[in-house]
Amino acid sequence: MLSTVDTAPSRVNPVAALAAALVIAVGLVLSVDWVSALTALGLELALVVALRIPLRALLSRGAVLVLAAGLTAVTILLYGERSGVVHWEFLLVTISDGSITLAIATFLRVLAIALPSVFLFIGTDPTELADGLGQLVRLPARFVIGALAGLRLVGLLGQDWRYLGYARRARGVADHGRIRRGAGQAFALLVAAIRRGSTLATAMEARGFGAYPTRTWARPASFGWRDTILICAAFVIVAVAITASVGTGHWNFIGSR
Incomplete structure (x- = not known):
């Protein structure tokens, strides 16, 4: 069972893991450039090592992610922005310097955004996630x-x-x-x-489910120092990635396109 794997994510509240993944996703989706994506990806791999994520579990789940990112990059490569030198052209398919750069940035960005959602939830019990959403986030218990x-x-x-x-x-x-x-x-x-x-x-x-607006919970959900550190690490990853992108002049805000 994945829930019995003794890793750092299994000792972190799933709500904190979900919040960290959302922070990274929102921060990285603001720009389409390879510098911020590559920087964030490198820091995420360092976080994987720090959290002692099982390599086998990471590879088995990450293989699907790499395949999806690769297919997305191929689509951008063939039908992306046309700029610079055109290397090959056939009907609607155009491979140029702009499409190559955008394909690389898209590949790295998909990996950087989706990877935390993979390794942060290895060993997570869905029941613990539901307990956290109901008690900490105060979502409706019926939902x-x-x-x-x-x-x-x-x-x-x-x-x-x-x-x-x-x-x-x-x-x-x-x-x-x-x-x-x-x-x-x-x-x-x-x-x-x-x-x-x-x-x-x-x-x-x-059995009376949903008969009353309130309910008791069999297992209390707590938010500790590990959870706070994980969320702070997510903010640090986003801040360093954006700073590196802006500092090198590669920042490309999605709203400017």
């Missing part, structure tokens, strides 16, 4: 607990998909027509998910 219940059911979708595949193969209807089989199986999975959600909603209402 928080309902979202937590739905999140718990997401993990069952993969198991349901496998069981549906086994059942279809046992009936001999999964031997051909892969596209048609996948569409039918996806519809069956949707129906099963709706039925399970309706059953869960009925069970929660039968």
Whole structure:
């Protein structure tokens, strides 16, 4: 279980991790340049080492992130801003100095913005996050607990998909027509998910969930010095990245485009 991994994020309140990720995302989205993105990315990797994030867990989750950032960069490379020397052109596709620079900046920025959302939540228990959102952020308990219940059911979708595949193969209807089989199986999975959600909603209402505007919490959520340090580290990362970008003359505010 990821919740049993003894890492610094697992000892930090998930609300603090969420706040730190939001601070970095908001700070880095203000400019599209490679200097601030690369600076923030380097500081985030240093934070990964300081928090003792398991390398295997980071790589398994970061691989998808690198793929998504790469695909975004390729799109910008082919259809981005045309400026400077044009290296290749075909119909709507144009690769120029401007599109190359913008693609590199976009790749680094996607990594820098999304990476904290990956490593800060390794080892985080969704129940602890719900406790923090309900007690510290004061979000409505009905919304928080309902979202937590739905999140718990997401993990069952993969198991349901496998069981549906086994059942279809046992009936001999999964031997051909892969596209048609996948569409039918996806519809069956949707129906099963709706039925399970309706059953869960009925069970929660039968137990009095949401009957009163207030509720008690089984586990109190606290905000300690580790949480404060993590949020301050996020502000430092953003401040250093912006300072480096402005100081080198690469600051490119998104509103100016």
